[in-house]
Amino acid sequence: MAWFLIAMLMILLWVVSLCKVLHASSSASKVASFLDAGGFTQKKNILLVIAHPDDESMFFCPTILYFMSRGYNFHILCMSTGNADGKGNIRKEELYQACLVLKIPRHQVKIIDHPDLQDGFEVMWSHSLLSSIIQDEIANQNIDLLITFDNYGVSGHRNHRDVHHGVCRTLYERPHRDIEAWELLSTSIIRKYSGPVDLWLSVLYAHYYQRGQMHCLLNENPCKSFLVMSQHESQWIWFRKLFVSFSSYTYVNTLRKMII
Numbered sequence: 001m002a003w004f005l006i007a008m009l010m011i012l013l014w015v016v017s018l019c020k021v022l023h024a025s026s027s028a029s030k031v032a033s034f035l036d037a038g039g040f041t042q043k044k045n046i047l048l049v050i051a052h053p054d055d056e057s058m059f060f061c062p063t064i065l066y067f068m069s070r071g072y073n074f075h076i077l078c079m080s081t082g083n084a085d086g087k088g089n090i091r092k093e094e095l096y097q098a099c100l101v102l103k104i105p106r107h108q109v110k111i112i113d114h115p116d117l118q119d120g121f122e123v124m125w126s127h128s129l130l131s132s133i134i135q136d137e138i139a140n141q142n143i144d145l146l147i148t149f150d151n152y153g154v155s156g157h158r159n160h161r162d163v164h165h166g167v168c169r170t171l172y173e174r175p176h177r178d179i180e181a182w183e184l185l186s187t188s189i190i191r192k193y194s195g196p197v198d199l200w201l202s203v204l205y206a207h208y209y210q211r212g213q214m215h216c217l218l219n220e221n222p223c224k225s226f227l228v229m230s231q232h233e234s235q236w237i238w239f240r241k242l243f244v245s246f247s248s249y250t251y252v253n254t255l256r257k258m259i260i
Helices: 002-022 025-030 055-059 061-068 086-101 125-141 158-173 195-208 222-230 239-245
Strands: 044-050 073-078 109-111 145-147 180-184 213-219 252-257
Touching: 002 061, 002 158, 025 195, 044 061, 044 125, 044 158, 055 061, 055 073, 055 086, 055 222, 055 239, 061 073, 061 222, 061 252, 073 086, 073 125, 086 109, 086 222, 125 158, 158 180, 195 213, 222 239, 239 252
Parallel strands: 044 073, 044 145, 073 109, 145 180
Antiparallel strands: 180 252, 213 252
16 A cells, blocks of 8 residues: 555646646746856857767757757757768768758758767767867857756766866867857766656755856657657667656756866
């Protein structure tokens, strides 16, 4: 009987949390008002730096949808074609298709295919090379704001972590500190697979963190995450379908300001 009650309470909490996410449009200005608070009102060009095609769909959808719905120019810089299984050309086109669903113009998506930046769990990427590519993109697209993984990279993937360090090096090397960067906070495995329930902890954590240094973005349209991820047809297998369903990153992103 006790287990039944616990299960019912968990289901109720899931439903309540999902309802909160679905009503994010009315609360987003309170939960994620950092565009104004951080002085971003004059900044229009945002660059998301990722490691592989599908990173944007699996981890960053709440962030992308938030900025796109508010009229910002969103750019994506993908550091590899994801060719670990020999499907690089396929995955490259899938990323373009996913961005089409997200309404990000094709010319604002750049995919790197460099011999020293190939997809692989054990492949270490040069931080200086990553920084050079990022700095070129900042200059070419007049970027104001960077978004990327944190030091753990959500899943611990080496390529995710190297991208983080590449952004760190970019911030350190730029002669004029005119670029702000925000990293996607990695969470414990329990929180990671708690679905929309994690939003309560995320909001609470962001509220009590150093003021203005962390903010939560709720996904105003969780169904869009499924549609976007499904464009990565070569990767859209059963365990990734489960991931998108139960991952907290489908429903909420917590961004923390990168301090170098």
